[in-house]
Amino acid sequence: MAHRDPAPRSDRRPTAASRPHLRLGGLLLGLLALGLVFALGGVLGTGTIRGWIDPLGVAAPIAYVVLAAVLGAALVPGAVLATVAGLLFGPVGGALLALASAVASAVLARGFSARVGGDALEDVSGERLRQLTAFARRNGLLAVIVQRLLPAIPDGPLSHAFGLARIRTRDLALGTAIAGGPRALSYALLGSSADDLTGRDAIAGVLLNVTTGIAGLTLAWWVLRRERRRATAAAFEGALPGDADPGPR
Template sequence: MCEAVGVQRPVLRLAGLVVFLGALGLLTAFFLPVSVEGLQSQMQRFGLLAGPVFIVTAAVLALVFVPGPLLSAAGGAMFGTGLGFACSLASSTLTSVLALLTARRAGGGAVEEIGGERTRALTDLARRHGTVAVVVQRLIPGVPDAPLSYAFGVIGLRTYQIALGTLIGSAPRAFAYTALGDAAVSGDATLAVVATGVGAAVSVLGLGLGWWLTRRNRHRSTDEVTPPR
């Protein structure tokens, strides 16, 4: 009986986290419309403090699954490519750390407790290569960052791993979307072409790197997970 209760607790913690995040995403989608123009009008009232306020505001919005590209584009529209890029990257890093710490507190260790030896080995492998895993995930197109940041917290990545991985992996895409936001306001066609080119190149790089690492580590992961006979 005690053993069954011990297993149920991590399951309930993990299930509770998943349900909470799912409900949060639905509430954001239906009741928290966010637009570039709306963020601009809200940030203008802060004057010289608009940059720091935007970093914190965008980080909180990303935690509740407001799309990162929209937030980066807003940064570019408000501050230009240079400052907007710095603010967007700082905000993305802050979001990743906050998501990791939240998930670690709510569901940290649950995967290991309810999983078997193979799950524990895979989790350990992810921890040892945490920074690389985050970089690759940030580079792959179409994969939202916030849900994966929560997942990284559940499996136990360290704070420095997700922060460093986000700084490296999110930088190219943050630049692309920030520059597009700047170009949309300034009408700079050259900047728009450069931003589009960077975004396309990052997508190709992310897909290629993800495919290569998966292929390269497939046999290695199998060897590490398989227990000695």
């Protein structure tokens, strides 16, 4: 009697990659752990990072950009990284290097989460989250600029969120370059004035940070108002008599 191969089973257990909830949950838990370690655990402070970069001499600027990009993607607070740049390279040089590392970090974080998360966010989203994601994609560059300007909202986690939402890399990089400059300069000014926080540079850094936050809140208000008008106009057009079903005559 000829041997017959068993019929292929259709009840194989799906891998983690095929389960959007597991894939997205694993990514979010990993990022949450990193955020707690660096933001609350005090594992990496300005002194530690400065001690790694300072002895490198002429290679220090490049080393800073590379290291800060990786650490920023790993959710080390951007304020810490920009302050180190100010301590090492002064207010102007520090701001330029902090901005370069912020752009690189945003692109790195976006690429990582987009690759690991895949379409998981789309698969598990409800209607409201889909609308929010669509809004972010529709206003990609503007959404990044607003987020970067808003006060007290860390860039690292949002860079990963932009990756999950599939915001274009170009919009993320350009938005970070446009809006990240004032914040980078403010923290670089504070870092360069660490020995005298009542000096002119330190006060300028605080004022610039406050002004940036106000600009972010104002721009966010304008964007939301414009979006509401767009939604209202779309709803009105959909409710026009000519678009409605005339019913039986």
